[in-house]
Amino acid sequence: MSRLSVCCLKAAFVSLALGISLGVSFAFDRALGGMLRPLHAELNVWGWVTLLIYGMAYHMLPHFTGRALRSARLATAQSWIAIGGVALIGLGWIGAGSHLPYARVLLVSGGVLQLAAAVLFALLIGDLLRGSEPRR
């Protein structure tokens, strides 16, 4: 696998470890669960699964379509933007749980990064799909 895919996969597994640990801790501390449930969802859905799909897609879809990604640099940037988005939102939810100022700024910044990463991913993969002839 390429360094890009491995990087996404490692970040995904870190998110999984954090997300699952948090989920288990909720079972023992329900107040914590009430406060940090959005962080648990963020780490599992946008951290673990989405980063894993990004990493695997960059490896698998060029082979499926028989075409290279238009820009490997853009794909690398997209992955780092996505990872940065998860990190900022994670910090934002921790800040919001602790009633810290600027938590909302972190959350919104992270959300903008996540959206930017989604748009870049859609453009890169959409380009792959447009250029490959679907067979019947």
Added chain:
Amino acid sequence: MSGSIHAFLATGLLALLGAALLHLLVLVGVGRDVVWAAMIHLTLFGWITALIVAVNYHTLPIFAARDFPYPQLIQAHWAIFTGGLAVATGSLLAGRRPGIDSGLALQLVGALLFMANTLLLFLKGAARRQRTPVSPIPGQSDIDRVGTLATKAAGLCLPLALVLLLAVYLGRLGATWTLAAEHLATLGWVMLMITGVAYHVLPRFSGRGVRGHAWACVGLLGHYGALALMVPALGWGWPHVFAAGGTLMACALGCFTWNVWPTITTVRSQPMPIQSSLEERLP
């Protein structure tokens, strides 16, 4: 790739864009509960599910060395899946209960069609002249069998999760079952499918085997047990059972991560030739 797989990937990308936009709205603080529910639905049952289905429809015929007997059923699956997703997500945002019910029912039909297509591939699919690729990695065939068990269980979890959600919206089950259904979807459908696909493809992509068959078996058994504890515990509100299930799930996922870690730490110095198809890549 077939046109249907293109279509699933396109739906998945559109769902990703929609989900990311809804995610941003949640983070800004707009209509939090309503938008949150729609975002989770579009992410789990749209973006993630579409990508999983597309990868399955592409790779299953390769590993089974068979062709799908009824490609029209895959097209029907795509149409019903996409329609159901649009109706359910739109209705969740608009707060229209009949639309949510109809959308979920369509998605359930789509999930059953996915099961039917998979079964028909093995029961009625024409065998390919090129046989199933055999991996030179020692013990990989045993790991493949564990992976297949995981994907079979995952295929069952998707319709079950949708049945639970539908029952909640139809008033047959309490609201606590929404969380149970979401956990069945994430830890059952998504996580078991990831486990199964990872055991098949990661050793082949990296050229390195996983740590061992025993880790895979223990992890999968733990995963099944944890799901059996966690889902009813969330639905009926049994915190101690949920704690036991959650701890078991953490151990099971720990086994999985430990087992596949050698395959994801392998970076190839030279990228594989991009024109080679997956079939050619498989030894």
